[in-house]
Amino acid sequence: FYTAQARARNNPPRVELSRLTGPQYDNALADLIASFVGLPNPGDARGLSATYYNDRKPRGDKKVFDRVDAAVDFQFGAESPGKGLDKAEFCTTWRGVVLTESTGEYEFAVKTENGVQLWVNDMTRPLVDAYVASGGKVEQHEAPIRLLGGRAYALKIEWFKYKDKTASIQLLWKPPRKAWQVVPTRCLAPDQAPAQLVISRELPPDDSSLGYARGAAVSKAWDEATTDAAVEVANYVVDHLRDISKCPPDAGDRRERLAAFCRQFAERAFRRPLSDEQRERYVDAHFGNSDDMETAVKQSILLTLKSPYFLYTNLPREGGRDGYQTAARLALALWDSLPDAQLTSAAAADQLQTREQIISQVQRMMRDRRAKAKMQSFFAHWLPLDATDELTKDEAAFPDFDAAVVADLRTSLELFVSDVFWSDASDFRSLLLADQWYVNDRLARLYSVKLPDGEGEFRKTTEGDERAGVMTHPFLLSALAYHGSSSPIHRGVFVTRKILCRQLKPPPMAIEFKDSRFDPHLTMREKVSQLTSPAACQSCHVVINPLGFSLENYDAIGRYRTEEQGKPIDTAGEYPTVDGAAVRLSGARTLAQFAADDPDAQRGFIEHLFHHIVKQASRAYGAETPDELHAAFARSNYNTQNLVAQVALSAAAS
Numbered sequence: 001f002y003t004a005q006a007r008a009r010n011n012p013p014r015v016e017l018s019r020l021t022g023p024q025y026d027n028a029l030a031d032l033i034a035s036f037v038g039l040p041n042p043g044d045a046r047g048l049s050a051t052y053y054n055d056r057k058p059r060g061d062k063k064v065f066d067r068v069d070a071a072v073d074f075q076f077g078a079e080s081p082g083k084g085l086d087k088a089e090f091c092t093t094w095r096g097v098v099l100t101e102s103t104g105e106y107e108f109a110v111k112t113e114n115g116v117q118l119w120v121n122d123m124t125r126p127l128v129d130a131y132v133a134s135g136g137k138v139e140q141h142e143a144p145i146r147l148l149g150g151r152a153y154a155l156k157i158e159w160f161k162y163k164d165k166t167a168s169i170q171l172l173w174k175p176p177r178k179a180w181q182v183v184p185t186r187c188l189a190p191d192q193a194p195a196q197l198v199i200s201r202e203l204p205p206d207d208s209s210l211g212y213a214r215g216a217a218v219s220k221a222w223d224e225a226t227t228d229a230a231v232e233v234a235n236y237v238v239d240h241l242r243d244i245s246k247c248p249p250d251a252g253d254r255r256e257r258l259a260a261f262c263r264q265f266a267e268r269a270f271r272r273p274l275s276d277e278q279r280e281r282y283v284d285a286h287f288g289n290s291d292d293m294e295t296a297v298k299q300s301i302l303l304t305l306k307s308p309y310f311l312y313t314n315l316p317r318e319g320g321r322d323g324y325q326t327a328a329r330l331a332l333a334l335w336d337s338l339p340d341a342q343l344t345s346a347a348a349a350d351q352l353q354t355r356e357q358i359i360s361q362v363q364r365m366m367r368d369r370r371a372k373a374k375m376q377s378f379f380a381h382w383l384p385l386d387a388t389d390e391l392t393k394d395e396a397a398f399p400d401f402d403a404a405v406v407a408d409l410r411t412s413l414e415l416f417v418s419d420v421f422w423s424d425a426s427d428f429r430s431l432l433l434a435d436q437w438y439v440n441d442r443l444a445r446l447y448s449v450k451l452p453d454g455e456g457e458f459r460k461t462t463e464g465d466e467r468a469g470v471m472t473h474p475f476l477l478s479a480l481a482y483h484g485s486s487s488p489i490h491r492g493v494f495v496t497r498k499i500l501c502r503q504l505k506p507p508p509m510a511i512e513f514k515d516s517r518f519d520p521h522l523t524m525r526e527k528v529s530q531l532t533s534p535a536a537c538q539s540c541h542v543v544i545n546p547l548g549f550s551l552e553n554y555d556a557i558g559r560y561r562t563e564e565q566g567k568p569i570d571t572a573g574e575y576p577t578v579d580g581a582a583v584r585l586s587g588a589r590t591l592a593q594f595a596a597d598d599p600d601a602q603r604g605f606i607e608h609l610f611h612h613i614v615k616q617a618s619r620a621y622g623a624e625t626p627d628e629l630h631a632a633f634a635r636s637n638y639n640t641q642n643l644v645a646q647v648a649l650s651a652a653a654s
Helices: 004-010 022-037 220-239 241-245 254-270 276-287 293-305 323-335 341-348 355-366 369-382 403-421 428-433 441-446 474-479 488-499 524-531 535-549 588-597 599-614 625-635 640-652
Strands: 048-053 063-069 073-077 089-099 104-112 115-120 128-130 139-147 152-162 167-174 436-439 459-462 572-576 582-586
Touching: 022 220, 022 241, 022 254, 022 323, 089 167, 104 115, 104 128, 104 152, 115 139, 128 139, 152 167, 220 241, 220 293, 241 254, 241 293, 254 276, 254 293, 276 293, 323 341, 323 355, 323 369, 323 599, 323 640, 341 355, 355 640, 369 403, 369 599, 403 428, 403 436, 403 441, 403 474, 403 640, 428 588, 428 640, 488 524, 488 535, 488 588, 488 599, 524 535, 535 572, 535 582, 582 588, 599 625, 599 640, 625 640
Parallel strands: none
Antiparallel strands: 048 063, 048 089, 073 167, 089 152, 104 139, 104 167, 115 128, 115 152, 436 459, 572 582
16 A cells, blocks of 8 residues: 555556536536526525415505515414414415525425415426315425525415414425425525526436546446436527527527527537637537527537537647636636636636636635535535435434434534634634534434524534534534444544545455444443454554544444443543554544644645545646645645635646
């Protein structure tokens, strides 16, 4: 097992030809359409705009009042929702946007005994249509919809009471990898949004053989999926041609205007102006003398979306790097998408030539919700959050640990890493050392902490030496544990590979841990020490065990403890570094402090981040790139936002 430096000397990495990854493809198509109809940009206000009417239909002359509701979660019973409203007959319309945090299939539901309709994204067709009330019985009306993370989708509800004895309503959702819950205030905004394209078919999984997703593999399944998606997009454009092209059907110059629209479409898809040859092939050849403009548009779009100029992200070109290439690389790095109008304009004006000009664009782009979504997906991969879809525990030992708790813990960890990353300091070391985490009422009860005063469902609580950043967050500790007990091996392997970024050899033989084989009076540390005592095991477990034992103050669901089997928890250990030094560990905080200060851990974090942002190895952009990034990281006091900017700059300016 050679070091990364030795492997690079023997086989220097290079920038590999890459296609769009699945997330990049989804985002590129969505933003391509949005470039013609507008991309929502919600403000800081949260909740939904609500209008209440004294009628079962939203008639303007029957409006009683407007307000902003933090969430749709009301139990009015037989009473009126507000002053001036008839308690026997009324209706409410909620409008706004729902803010998504991850990509995947969402399930929405409205729970009510009254009549209701719900629209999400597409305002022409209700997602949930339960306009006919259920005769006084509370029912949950559900429907799925695929949405992309980091976006704002239009949402509308029309709800009414007429001759029903009671009135209640809840707007619920089940985001990817989470449980049913009332849509929280932080995910609602009283803004407007046009319909956005979300293709129905997901592409085959990207190649992750190197530890990160990249667009390296081209298969028949991928080709078929991109063809199906191109057909879907072409049909979508033709179905919404007036709104997207801004050309009415009866325009006298319709041919010219639609051809101009298709040229714009191709230029935005290809991330640069068309050459004369491209203009003829992708646009002009389809308009010719045909009178069927819809077919011409469809053919042009199909050919554009199947072109390598759209599908591949780093095709070689004559003349070297230019502003358009820089813009394309920045958009992929920070948004997994296409350049927006501002970035394209900067490229056209030769304003992406200097380091200062590029950094200015990076700082602007980092404020976009798409950048926030990309960073959330990075932390989900690094930690890793997405490998814990079926997290359950022994019901007898942990009766309150259910799907709702798992969803809350995941949200808590997402809020924590987001809070650290997007803070002014954005300090990498705080990811490992912070003594705070987010709890709601349910988590506060389960983990015996006081729910702090304040607003919002989740609030930040401090536990002093009992918590140390991500390594002691209950979500990760629960995921890295057995069904009914802690697991120093799982936790130690995670810290070794993901935090300290050390290689581990495959075990010489697969040995299954079976708790029933051990004396029931032994602690988990004593059991693991027995299991891994053979010399063949110790080559790796001399590294793994002291790291895992440092986290033994936490049980199978991440609750802090000081005893096990009536014995004091022993977290002491000696960790052998790569250089052969012995580091004394005495619990989670000493482990976290060592990791935060360890140059190898810092370099490993940088490489993980580079892989996620650029989809290439950092040394492919120069043998000195890792050292330069680490030096810049240290100079910035380990500011992770600045690190992202430096990574994007390295890729864009090469």
